[in-house]
Amino acid sequence: MGISRSNIRLLGRARLLLPAGLLLLSASLGCGQTTNSCLDCHSALPDPLGVSQEKFSQDIHAQRGLTCASCHGGDPTSDDADKAMSRKAGWKGKIDRKQIPQLCGSCHSDPAYMRQFNPSLRTDQLSQYTTSVHGKRFAAGDGKVAVCTDCHSVHDLRPPSDSRSTVNPVNVANTCSHCHADVGYMSAYKIPTNQFAEYSKSVHHDALMVRGDLSAPTCTTCHGNHGAAPPGVDKVQNVCSNCHTFQAQMYEKSSHKEAFQAVSLPGCVVCHGNHGISHPTEAKLGTGPDAVCMQCHTPGDACDQARAGLQRALGQLDEAIKSADQVLSVAESSGMDVSEARLGQDQARDSLTKARVTIHSFRTDLVDQDIQAGLKIAAKNLQAGKKAMAERNYRRVGLGISLGAIALVLVGLRLYIKQIES
């Protein structure tokens, strides 16, 4: 690196006045802060030895009173670099990558120690890690797989609740993609590297990143975090059912469950895909490029007819809702109060959503119940819209007659004035 201990010492001495002054000031103001003289020098060093005061102050460990010495050892109270970084003082220097999980675990796996900072924080991260694909490969001597600092970063490690944290829900996919989207880095593992690209187009990404719904899934929601592993083929629906409860319940009772199991098909992802799950539309039930049923079923068979019936029924309800919406919008823009029918439209939309969920039972009679309920509500709302439009027209006719009468009175008054003044 070309930076000797003596250079560091000189730099440290040259910069001694300012930190010393600040230390004195903070002490005089009663700001009790743990002494951490390491940063006096390291804040002036280039990467990878450099850690700025500003960067380290963002770190959750620094905020909770830990210093460089908590991980690296040494004596942070000494201004003398030789003493501060002496093996005698327990200085470890750069932490060997192989030691990282154990080093982090030395605190994070100790419930008694962690309780003082956050009693609700889990302390099973290390044991989970050892069960993960990352942990297993790491134990087998693979130094390329992720360790704690790869995902959580180091020296500016923020809690997951901080939106700037690398493990905040909005940043998780990006963090995983650093390795998993790197074709060169992943080539040895022979697994796809398009997961991030696929996920970025998915309905889940849209919910999380566009709509800002922090409960929407990211990589760790389905794969786990410290115990990250791909869900097994027969466990996929268990993963999806954590959120999509009703769909899972319907699927569990359906004929497709057994059929898929018989040929080792992985449940939900057969029709919906995995990382690139798109917004499901009625086209999935169709025969076009997005169709899924006809990938297995034969055209013209009983299932094909049921599929066509389901697609028709969903389309019919969708159309009915749109028609009512259109009439209600015109009525509303004409100033008519159709708030009740608008509220009713939400119920009709709920019926459509329910029918789409019921599709997972693969039973036309159950889907039809939801469709009929929705059609009834949409028809009522359409009627309310038409009634509002009829009322609007009635008002306008009334206005025309009234304005005509007023015009007649005005002409009469004008003539009368003319008469009495002539």
Added chain:
Amino acid sequence: MIPQRTMYNWLDERLGWDALIAPLRKKTVPLHRLSYWYFLGGITLFLFVIQVLTGILLILYYRPGANEAFESVQYIMTQVQFGWLIRSIHSWSANLMIFTAFAHMFSVLFLKAYRKPRELTWVTGVILLFLVMGFGFSGYLLPWNTLAFFATKVGTEITGQVPVIGKPVMIFLRGGEEVSGATLTRFFGFHVAVLPGLATLLILLHLLLVQRVGISVPPKLEMEWDANPAAKREMKFFPNFMLRELMAWYVALGVLGALAAVFPWNLGVKADPFVPAPAGIKPEWYFLFMFQTLKLIPPKVWLIDGEVLGILAFGLIGLLWLLLPFFESDQPSSTKRWITGVAVFALAYGAAMSVYGYFAQ
């Protein structure tokens, strides 16, 4: 004897009717190229009467209370026969009345009709304008919708900024620390009892003063007519002017009907005190010039809070505005041009700030 005549005589014997309406028979209106401005006061009065009549009809169904107000107005708009028409006319007429009241005030200013001996007519008129704005502020809250709720919150908060008396006045207006159902019932009381009572008294006084001192003519014309009385042109108030005024009222009625039928007054969404205020909340258009001015004043002007300074400045301007006739010359030959300048500036400033406030984010 025809029945009408009998009835007239019967009333005259008991009320001295003839003597009572004698001044009206003699009353004249000056006739010149700017005479049409005289209709504005009458139109404002007509709209006030419309407000009273439609207001009485609305009270038959309106229920003041945080849990009932919105629903009762919704009921009026959707279920009551012609309820939508009555409420829409009431809302549109309120806005038109404020507009015509402002227009009437500025016409009086530009025609210099506030000069001696009409100072008190001006004072009662300006107080009436303030009352009309009070009608607008209190009535706006009554449907208890989101916009009204937060506009009232902002409006009363501004009142609370006035030094010394601000906080107690704000609590008095709100009926507590926050805008709540108590504010609604309070505003309802102001809107249907206190303000109408005061306004009716002041309108009677205003009309009495107009009757006593007659209708003013612009200073230049006054001098011409004084120099040459033969050039003076007049119209009999009754029936000639009254019939023309009646035509103006019919036109106003037509405009009101058209606005109510084509653009029924929106009800909005029921107020929820627990949701955050919608972005860009603004008061009604007639308060916009003040609201926007307060927004533009820096937070601190010297050592004084900017908003407090703005409120105090508006208070002082309002007081000076009320006393404006007392700064004017008694003689038509030497009227103060600066007062016209102030009027032009006030009109331009009010209009520009209102437009700016309307489009500002």
